[in-house]
Amino acid sequence: MNCDPSELEFDKEGETNMEHDVVEDNITSIGTTPEWTSFRDNLVEIFFNEWRERGAGRNKRKWTEDEDEKLVEALMELVNTGNFKADNGFKPGYLTYLENSMQIKLPNAGLKGKPHIESRIKTFKKDFTVVYDIRYGANSSGFGWNSEEHLVTAPRDVWIQYLKVHPKAAKWKSTHLPCFKELSIIFRKDRATENLAENLEDVAEELNTEVVGETLRDDIQPNPISDESTSKKRKKGNVESLLEAVYAASERMANQFEASTKLLIAAEEDMLLKKKQLNEELSKIPKLTILHKFQVAKRIAKDEDLMILFFAAPTEEKIVFVNVILDNEV
Template sequence: MWTRKEEDILAATMLELTTTGWKSDNGFRAGYLSKIEDSLRAEFPNTDLKGNPHINSKIGSWKKSYGLLRSILSRTGVGWNHHGDHKFDCSDEQWEQIVQADKDTKYMRNKSWPLWETWKTIFGKDRASGLAAEEVGAAAKSVRAQVRDDSSDNSGKQTSTTKTIPRKSKKPSPDSDLMEFLGNLHERTDARLEMISKHIGYEFDMGQARQEVFDKLCTVDGLTLAQRYRLCNILGDKPQRLEVFIGMPVNARLGYLLCLIEDEHKEV
């Protein structure tokens, strides 16, 4: 079982690795698990967490959750609520469609996902560089410092029944500080990286979208291969159409796609 502080240090270490050349196109370079293991041992000398299976399993679980969250948040009308607890805001009908599309999302609706911004930096395709890299590195160091402060406070507490210990003001959690920082960081850099679609108002990875839409088109009976090729261009050029196609019921997709092809022919 992972403690909250161990997860905080794992997240901080992975953020540091993304800014020091360990992140590659397909994940992280060989040897990164040993780097994380060393980092955890430096903070928690008595830890029994190992690269395999513990760290590898935890990262795999995080990456799966990130992929599911990314898919859910790409849907129209679905986002985080306004309470700041990283829980979803969507209708029952929308959630039913989400679960129908992927059964692994069934129990995700009422959970909080405070590591979302961290996962975007760790698992996203872009690599932090320049000022952004410095800021991510600074955020990771801040998390480490906070964990050490909390550990020092806990180790120094006395349990005497005759001495009253003054109550200290509650410190913000490392996660909340990191989430706020990364949220602000993404707001400042999204425009520069063109990660936010101006037309539909949320992050839209066109390269990944084109790959996914062809897979989806292959599940629609009644289309020729040539039509699928044409539809890749049609949907790729219009993110709104791609969004509508992916979100609609399976039995309605063929008619919609044929209409798109017909409309394109009329425009030509």
């Protein structure tokens, strides 16, 4: 079949054009638009900030002695308001209260309720629990307390025996806890509740052990006819063991109650001492008349919260404190 030369030329040109079109349509590189790049970078920044706020080691900041002291002051103020203390911890909103309080006491510290203050309170409670158990726990015999150094004291052999059962307490052989008295007021109810629950659990476990042991012994008796004297001795032994368990548990609870009572008495004595020192402290306020001193003393003595705040304040703040009371602003 003969072909027209013009058709051949057209076909060649068409093929050439198609080849060019194919080459031009191939994807040779991939890029992003500026809008997408901006969106991606912003998203990464948001995720990073959220991750940083959640923790990532930020709650492990190094607290200074001054920060610890101010936080304990704020906790004491919080407890004395009576608005945030619960049976086993604190009520919702306590972290906001403490964050605001710390912002006033240490405005440049940048301490947040979460994670900083919350984490530090957990550390306070853990340390207090260990020292409290050393001083007032079931194995506290032989331990003392150096009130000047705020340090647990005990002979070497007492420590050796105690650390066999409580190895995590080793650091308190030489570590000071200057805020133990305040922490005992802040956490004492929590610890008393925990100890009571532990003691009741011990009693229940011991009673259960006695009952199970008795049942097992009854089940393995091959002969229903046993020696009467042997049976009486066995029952007498069971009763004595049960009484010993109950007595030991009640003794532990009595010790805990006594320790809690001592802490309450110490707090009351501290408040009485502050009342006695109140007149002396007010006398240090310059240009305060006798009449005004009497009015301020009467107002502070009626309110434990004001008493605690007044004695915790430095001299400059005490002057402002007195003026606020005289102006009837509190």
